Amino acid sequence: MAFKFRVKLGPVEVEYEGDKEFEKEKLLELVSDVMHIHESSGKKAGSGSGAAHEGTGKDVGKGRGIQLTTGNIAAKLGLGKGKDLLLAACAHLEFVEGKQTHTREEIIADAKTATGFYKTSHVNNLTLYLGRLRDKLNEISKDNYTLNDATRADLKAKLGIS
Secondary structure, eight states: OEEEEEEEEETEEEEEEETTTTHHHHHHHHHHHHHHHHHTTTTTTOOSSBBBBBOOOBBTTTTTSSOOOHHHHHHHHTSHHHHHHHHHHHIIIISSSSOOOOOHHHHEEEHHHTTTTTHHHHHTTHHHHHHTTTTHHHHEEEEEEEEEEHHHHHHHHHHTOO
């Protein structure tokens, strides 16, 4: 059975849809993280408008009208492995943040914002996971990546992005 919830505290909003096991394992941790993000933003509950980037408090979409977090993307795609989370992070960086290329550091930093999916082992296995994504990513220079055209089109279709 699918589990779905949404937490909004001031400018910080997190939405999740996926495995019900998440409820048992991560819900309290996620709510605590949202409260910490809200407190560190210095905003009072109810202040601000619009969605926020999960984990940073930055506005989502950069004027592009796309309001998805890395966690939202991973949940919508039904991703469950480390390499899949990195793919969701790349999609977030391109579609939401508007970055055409991304470094290893940017990819892992973005993956960390998906608190319901991220595991510390993902950092240790980053080279392995990026290697497994060779059919979906282009390495345009040393440690700089972009989605390839086929993957970009496929992800846009799955996410309903034009």
